[in-house]
Amino acid sequence: MHADVTSRTIEEAEVALQQTLGPDYRLMTLVSPNIARRARPGQFVHLRLPGLDPAYLLRRPFSLHRAVGDRITILYKQVGVGTAAMARLRSGDRVSVMGPLGNGFPPLPDGFHPLLIGGGYGSAPLFFLAERTSQKGVVFLGGKGRTDLLGDSDFKALGWDVHMATEDGSAGCKGLVTAMLEKWLAEHSSLPTVWYACGPDGMLRAVALLAVEHGVQAWLSLDRRMGCGAGVCLACVVKIQDPEKAGSWKWARVCRDGPVFESRQILWEGEFA
């Protein structure tokens, strides 16, 4: 949780481009000038998808993958009815976009090296961060298989050092991204780093443990089921340390107080089923 205020808007954005990114992922670019202008890495948008059966009432949240000029890009995976409707959108279709939402990643403190750790579509907000961070650093991408490693060449093109791991060994090191990170840390123990991570809960939890072990700051972007996306419905809560009362906890709203939290704030519990 990192205090930050941006004013949000809702705009009807036109789909400019849909691209496939391997078999499972897609990129959608929207003309959304007011959001593109304000967006910062780690923030997200909440989309009302026109082709979705209106019996489904909720918007769908997606990290900002890029914001250039009057355009924003989303990197998404088709997993259910909403993302299926999204995949059917064509250039010229209109989508209601609410955003930019949430607090982004805090800026890199001077004298530190950034490490980015992404799992699957978790690399979406990290690329945006890399683009906006002048200090180059190291990117760790992980996934089940090679098709889950997203944007490695883009990170490289920005001048970042990219390391990859897949669980099935189809690309990069075989194993978990956090194992690879651990190895890298052993070899670079003297470098002062700040971490930024996004991916499945299991990965984030492992990152958080490593961060404590290595005494570094790790900013994690969480993914929780959302209702409003705006802080009113209290659906997306996560337990965090109560800053005002040591040893006790309180709920934070991922949509409004997050989605980025410092790893020590989060109380990982059975609630993440």
Added chain:
Amino acid sequence: MHADVTSRTIEEAEVALQQTLGPDYRLMTLVSPNIARRARPGQFVHLRLPGLDPAYLLRRPFSLHRAVGDRITILYKQVGVGTAAMARLRSGDRVSVMGPLGNGFPPLPDGFHPLLIGGGYGSAPLFFLAERTSQKGVVFLGGKGRTDLLGDSDFKALGWDVHMATEDGSAGCKGLVTAMLEKWLAEHSSLPTVWYACGPDGMLRAVALLAVEHGVQAWLSLDRRMGCGAGVCLACVVKIQDPEKAGSWKWARVCRDGPVFESRQILWEGEFA
């Protein structure tokens, strides 16, 4: 009510053609071989419209306007959400068609002349009847204005004598179609006729009165809100004379026992609001 059994089917029909018919009406042609083959004039189909918000659960009933080869044609007016979705359909789209439903118009008895009386889209089933009736006759078309007179040239092309009336006088005689019919009857009182009518309730009721007055048989095709279209839900009922008990009434289902009834069967009441 006129006993008649056809076996029905449900088929995924492809839209072959959508045509506009003036500002308010359209023609939709569907490739629906099993229904086209069985269809007889006065029967209808029940359509599940793919573009309709699935929150609307019901099919929509439409008279068969034509059935030629493997195709059926519907003549419709855009009045609400379902017909709006229908107007958005394009060639190649698929529609689930249930039909042919209901009992059609009974055949013309030998030695009689057919009179067809249609109001607005009521001329839809009458054209099908004209096409299938070898004995030519007289058609009376009525509507609010000239754009509500449908298919007059088609009836003429079949060799039928067409008379038209509009309430606003923009085409044909000014006035109601039944006034025009009455005038015609006065001039042709010796001709043995059987009438077939379809249109709004007000018109059908006036036709029924004239039929009694002139001692002729008049077959009326009724339009009632439907649920199932198949005789099970009992939504579409109309009061008819109970044939087994003089002086008492019973409900008939427009979808199954109709939509065509002999005018004397129907008990016109306040229920037709």
Added chain:
Amino acid sequence: MSVPRLETAIGRIRMKNPVMTASGTFGYGTEYADLVDFRQLGAMVVKGISLEPWAGNPPPRLAEVRGGLLNAIGLQNPGVEGFTRDYLPALRELGIPVIVNIWGRTLEEYEAVATRLEAAEGIAGLELNVSCPNIKEGGIAFGTDPAMLERVVRAVRKQTSRTLIVKLAPNVTRIDPLARIAEEAGADALSLINTYPAMAIDIETRRPVLSNVTGGLSGPAIHPIAVKLVYEAVRAVQIPVIGIGGIVEARDAIEFLIAGARAVAVGTVNFTDPTAALAVVAGIRDYLVRHNLSDVSELVGSVRGP
């Protein structure tokens, strides 16, 4: 893997699969005969039958609302004599269990219908619709008052040797006491839910869309309400429960089964697609295969903790 077993039983009614059609939404068995292969259904429940022929409400009787239908057919039916004479013979030929839904305005009417049907052949069970107002007791529905529910179930139980299903009304604060009362009074099974009391107004004419002012809501809109009531009823009684309400596709039926329903009935969706119940049967079979279950009974009541 071999084809999973779908057979189930409700009381003494053996069904080849757990899917039936709900009362009032499938007619008397002949109306859909050319469109649906009845033999593939688990059972069929016919439209509510009363002692005397009943005219029901004037139209409009049905309206579409978002995600549902509103109906006030008003229980139109040919009466028990008309039913056994004109409809039962064809129903007997269907080759699947036929369950007759019955209703009355007094205890005596319920009893009388059950007695008449006891004499008829080819009926597998009775489903007691207790959602109708008792005219002798000021119009309170039999199904919402515990004492009245007990009396009507007990009375009908005495008249019938057939499987007796009590169809509970959903508009009660707690379903479990009513479920238990029906069980204790002799029901062999429960079915729920019936339509939920509701209303719509045409804003252009400012008139209720139904002649009866209010009507019963059915369809997907009521499904999550039905799942909860079924879940609670299953926990309250030992007898089987039939899940009804808003089934559109197999997953809705599977939800009822997981919640503990031994069978389901498919209603409103028949109007959209008369073959929907068959698609539900196929979908349940597919699900069992996909989840490596060999018998639908493994699914019934298999809901886990949250």
Added chain:
Amino acid sequence: MSVPRLETAIGRIRMKNPVMTASGTFGYGTEYADLVDFRQLGAMVVKGISLEPWAGNPPPRLAEVRGGLLNAIGLQNPGVEGFTRDYLPALRELGIPVIVNIWGRTLEEYEAVATRLEAAEGIAGLELNVSCPNIKEGGIAFGTDPAMLERVVRAVRKQTSRTLIVKLAPNVTRIDPLARIAEEAGADALSLINTYPAMAIDIETRRPVLSNVTGGLSGPAIHPIAVKLVYEAVRAVQIPVIGIGGIVEARDAIEFLIAGARAVAVGTVNFTDPTAALAVVAGIRDYLVRHNLSDVSELVGSVRGP
């Protein structure tokens, strides 16, 4: 024709139009401040407040079902002290009437919240959420038991001089006796409905979709149920009624007004579109113009015979 008059009043609360936002769906007034022009709303009802801060249920707390949402937030709130200290100051600045939704687990808790709020400034009214179980009386909801409803309304009435709205629970067989009890016990207005108890199960995991197993159904699915209950409550009492449940667009709100509601509250649809309430205001205005009505009061209760 001139611009129609939209002003309405609920008890002593004067509203510039009959549209408010429903409790729990619009936060505490600041969350949507940059997206919605609050001054155009008739009033705002804030999330339910209890005596002590309350953590609510663990996630998952919300799920989508066809035509609705299922929620079991569990009434998470900062408690009355936290509310008056941290949220009320900003709410006072909104320039529209602020109504505070309150709840308790015992009669005493309800009383205490009302008392504390009586001391605070900038509150136009209280809305009593009586859908929560009374822990002293075995968990029966205050709003479904007549005697308990009477006691809680009477108790809170004694503590508050502000407009007191009682928000009725929908899961009762008849709403009219409860509506009358609330009126007699001192309510200035009624609001209905709260969410309807419901449930959904994920058929892949076979777990309830909510951690709390059951939740409350909101959204379009419950609208026809709400319209009926509002229609009946209006006929049972003299005090104004606020229609809530499944409003998506102006026509749904207009339906409530025609049924007799003096005002409406917009809930779930805010999540889809936070400006929905403003669109409802605009739509009501358009409707009045189109129907040549100069004052929204001409619409209220204008339902005709069927």
